[in-house]
Amino acid sequence: MIFGQRSRARAAAAARAAERPAEPDIDSVQPVARTVAETVPPGMVIAGAWAWRLLLILGVLGVVAWLVIQLEYVVIPLFLAIVLAALLVPISQRMQRRHVPKWLAVAISEIGVIVAVGALVYLVTTQIIGQYDSLRAQTLTRYADLRGFLTDGPLQLSEQQLNDAYAQAVDAVQRDAGALLSGALSVTSSLGHVLTGVLLVLFSTLFILIDGAGMWSWVVRLFPRLARPAIDGAGKAGWTTLQNFVKVQVLVALIDAVGIAGGAAIIGVPLAIPIGVLVFLGSFIPIVGAVVTGTLAVFVALVYNGLTQALIMIAIVLIVQQVEGHVLQPLIMGSVVKVHPLAVVLSVAAGGMVGGIAGTFFAVPLVATLNSMVKHVASGAWRGQPEPPPPAVPADAAHATRRPNPRKPTR
Template sequence: MFGARGRRRVPASIRTQVPTAEAPNGTVPNGTVPNGVDENLPPGLRLAAAWSWRLLALTAAIAVFIFIVIQLRLIVIPVLVAVLVSALLVPLVGFLVRHRWPRGLAVAAALLGTLAVVAGLITLAVTQIAVGTVGLNDRVAASYQSLKAVLLASPLQLTEPELNAFLQQVWKAVQADSQVFVSGALTVGSSLGHLLTGLLLALFSLLFILIDGRGIWAWVVRIFPQRARAAVDGAGTVGWAALGNFAKVQILVASIDAVGIGVGAALLGVPLAIPIGVLVFLGSFIPIIGAVAAGAVAVVIALIFNGWVVALLMLGVVLLVQQVEGHVLQPLIMGTAVKVHPLGVVLAVAAGSLLAGIAGALFAVPVAAVLNVMITYINSGVWRDVPPTTVPVARSPLWQTVPQRPGFRRTGYRIEKSATHD
């Protein structure tokens, strides 16, 4: 009952019942351990166990969320497309409204203008393809025979059976690697009806975001508890700004890639230069994978129509444009707009393509960028200083990308307290 110095020793059964705060290493401040924890376990093992069950719970929650998204992909993908497009059109609508356009007319002009641009690009590409593919089978056969003759006469000393076996292996590898993207395309719509339904859902979602984005965001904020609304509203603001910056910068990068490769194909006399440019523009929205695939298509077209010499020159043009994008455009432009490390971009695209094919690769980087800035904002704790009266409906990130709360100023993606605010 008493220690060596006469102080009374509290039994372990009573000591563990005292409600004290748990320390990070699994013990309580006075050196004991909480109820239900074996005292004989090392502190490191208790710490590992505490982290393990939390990580397992977090992983299970993420897995359930991903499962639900995959099951509802026919709804989620069109809505994500609408959100991504609205990040471009909401500032345009705001610009027209500030120049005394009626809001309804501004929304209609932005929506119809976007549809006209997309339809024009598709029509131009389809028309050029229809004109340029006349006699395609004969040209493919002639190009194949020419390439085979060059390889057989090369110092490699290949025989025709070996060359045929090699080409068959290459074709099987291409088919195997393309299964991920084919399955991803099928997830968007396994039939024409699914595709049309998704298109209509995306258009309706885009229309309602442009018309009543403020009400939609206010409803989302009201779902959360009162104490969390400041954090949700601020995180949504910086996330929306990041998404808008990504969309604008991605269009700029895609346009530069399309012009560079398309002009290079036209100068080399490669047919279908305009469809190649359109394909590169669309493919550039999928980082890394899309640009490489579009460049490979340009090289194949040059090989079929112009021979292997022009194909090698076309490959040089594609590599030059990709190097400019990778070493100049991505670090200087995209790196400033999207605060995601290049390794994170690669891993996000790989994970997205494995989970959802083309759709996953398309949305991987914007989702990663938005989550990055939102988590950074919440961890910064700036939202704790935001007065509750500034949180509700009036300042929605769907309509205002730069917060105008009194006493705060914007620095990049962070919102800092102004030094002049009292």
């Protein structure tokens, strides 16, 4: 009996063992396929994460650049007003610290700029009108010399060939009279845009001088609360850099203009004051502006004074530019605008491609300001800073908006 039970138990155990799956051979097991994300190397994952974020940033910057180009008649005067305000705000604040009323300090700063620009225009116009007769005579003389060089020089052109070329030029002008008329209308329209832009610059500068801090506080409050200290600190750092850049650039441009215009006046080159004004304006475009305006000064000396004075003018321009490049730029500009010279050249080139002359003018201050803002955010100096306070409300406005307390009815 017991023997039979043991046999049945062994049979049941054998049956259960037969039903149990066999142990797999480790060498014959095929690896389970992983997901695609798991097969990507970690370095590629990090590069992809950076790539789409950079593409998003570039897309946003592209949209902003497109909007700036479309609204150039508003954006350019606004940028110019900001640059001008960066120069005038310290002057206005200095007068206010000496107990000058704010409205008077703002008025003196704004009117001072208008008077300075008007004085420059008056000096340039006066010199051009005063030297018109002599310039006209010298121009005709140089034209005759050019014709003589073309006929008697290596080219050996005949008078008939020169007259035919002149007649062809006149015919081309007459055929393109319609284009010239449309160009004149375009110039008229451009003059209207220029006048509108001048008014926008003056009004924008005025309001920045009056309430620039309040407008910036309003801009900061558009951002999330946690980001406000970083935005406010970056904006203040960029504004400080822009102020220093404008002050130093005005000093450097003034030294360049006085040096080149003074040298031109000493050797008797005509239009010394207009040349100085062009050099002053061109110096705000680093590297490129000085070369272009210096070349113009040499060309005027060559046309109206001859080869000897032109060579002397080249020496004057080179000396001034060497002083700027090796003395003024490292000692004065280098401590303010910490941007590599290659970055300056590339920014000027990119600004010229995008915005023309205005782009070359605003490229370097924009790059310097953005560089300062990015460095401030990356440094983390804004962490732990309190949220900037809301813009102050004038006492009269606060009193006007305060609700009067109703009087308690008397019994």
